Amino acid sequence: MKLLDRTGLDFLMISIVAIALISLLLAFAIRVAVDNEIKNDLIEARVVLKERFSEDVELPKEIRAIDEIIEMVPVDTIDFQEAFQDTLLMMLDFEDDKPVLDREAYVQYRYTENINGRFYRVTLSHPKFETDDLLLICMTFGLLFLAILIVVLNLSNRIAAQSRWLPFHQMLEQIRKFRVTEPSIFDLQESDIDEFSDLREAILEMSNKISRDYHALKEFTDNAAHEMQTPVAIIQSQLDIMVQRDLNASSALYLSKMQHQLSKLKDLHQSLLLLSRLKSDQFIEREWLRVHAILAEEIEELKPLWESKGIALEKRIVDCQVQANARLLEIMISNLLLNAIKHNCLDGRILLDCQTDRLVIQNDGPSLKVSPDALFEKFAKSDQSTASNGLGLAIVKEVCTFHEWSLHYSEENQWHQVSIIF
Template structure:
């Protein structure tokens, strides 16, 4: 939900609560004011009638529908003025109506008169209906004004925030210049822009430093590794004993492994820095067939049976280099961790790529196999970065990947269609 909509919703909820509370206050205030004012008027009417009687006016000339006068026992005590809120039968409409009555008794010229004056007043439900209708109209008007003004004001007030949000969304570590933020007079937006400016500038500086270090380290490591590999090959071709040959072969293998680790870590760094962009549409069907053909000899050496179900014309938005690395790592992993005389099943559809292979159960929880330097069998020649690279490529390309082991089959499923 947008920020302006949240503000509007909260404001309307608070306004509704305040209006209801205010409506109850108005209801009781109006009702009390009606009773008090009508009570004062009726008291004055009773006193006025008493004055007329004292002047000698006849009772029949005063008494009527709303005025009652009758004589009491002269010896009885006078009744003070009383106000009574009651119900009275209203003959024209044939139902009871709310009535306010003021009554008192006065001793005038040796006579004792009981005087009562009454009048119909608005009932509580009638007052409440009026108050609720007023609140409803006020709330409807408030809703209309807030909805219209909120849309108009949000464009003026939140425009700098929208510009900042767009700038952050377009931010990329490979850009050279800091983010240009829109000038604003709102203090909170100024603070936000200042913080984001410092943060992105620091991120750009750290990225350039890390990129430079990674490139330099990778380049500088390749030269001594190449020299070591060359020297070891010269020693292997020179007259040496079998023991020395074995030691040199182990050293040569270690150098090759170190070179692979260096290249893999460099690739992971480039992937994390988003140096690859998915700007091409790759024919995954043909690339999968080509990759399987490349590994055909290795599969023959382990006497592996390959079964495929590859649909034609499966195209995916993916960087060409990453696509090749992805398939190479998945298929080589299926061969390396397979058992002799095992099977490999490759299924490709427009939505998924599934690679299954036989092999020993994993010695680690399956979710850890996508982490760096985690491998099922610590004694094999794997460097433990193949699946980590695959996972990073999937993250960059917004693919979903999962790995399960069930029914003596290792299954890696890559989902092209589901974006996270």
């Protein structure tokens, strides 16, 4: 739910409750005010009545004025206190020309009056239905007015919010586009709203810090990697010289082991260097490449390997072009092929299926000892004892991620399938 809808809804709920309370209060206030008015009217009427009837000798038993019904009963003594009371009177009314008895609410004012030396019990009755109508009209208009006010406020708030939230949406868009590897700096508009300008400053500060840290780390990795190249190169050169000397069998064995480990170290170093550089500017350049051609080249390149293992290579290759970084695509295809060869059986099979939108590499090989999900993780090895550095497929995965290709793996009866959908 959007913040705007949420606040709008809250506003509406509060408004409804508030209106209900206000209307109750209003109704009560009007009621009280009108009742007081009626009572005052009745008290005034009493004065007028007394003046009038003081002149007359004979008094009628009941008089109907415009609103009020005046009832006068002669009594001997003052037998009760004067009082106001609400009551219902049966009144004759006409509905569709037929006489109907109707109950109607009245306010009655009873008192005893001494007129010309005689006591009268006077009852002044004033109808309440008029004030009920008044109340109804007041309430209706009041509520209508409030409802219109709420709708108008809500709508105008909504419309205003569109422009008021603009800086927020712009910031959101820029954060989405943010890549730590890309040197682009945030271009955020200033806002006169405190929260947004605070947010803007926080984002700028954070992104600068992230970029700074990232580049520092990257530079460190790069430098460290290069600093390592030279000692490794020196060790290799000394070893190369050493094996030319006349060696006895046991020295040769030690040298052979040293060379073996040095080769592993070099491979590991190269792989890590590649992984760390994968997202740098170095591989940002992309061009249209012919996958089938690169595949054919790599097959040829690795021919000594698969040939000597007696692997039968089957190809189903059609023209396939993708936009990618040339070096990375080569490395990826090479790694996939190496993987298919390395984990193959003797006299096994490799099936290469290259279609216009995908590359599928299938091969024989013993079942995995690691979970298929972990296969593409760094340093995931199906067999800890192998000389494999466990980075080949991690590189494949990173290259796929880099190009936004999807990578799938499945295995059935020792028949492995890795597919990449461009």
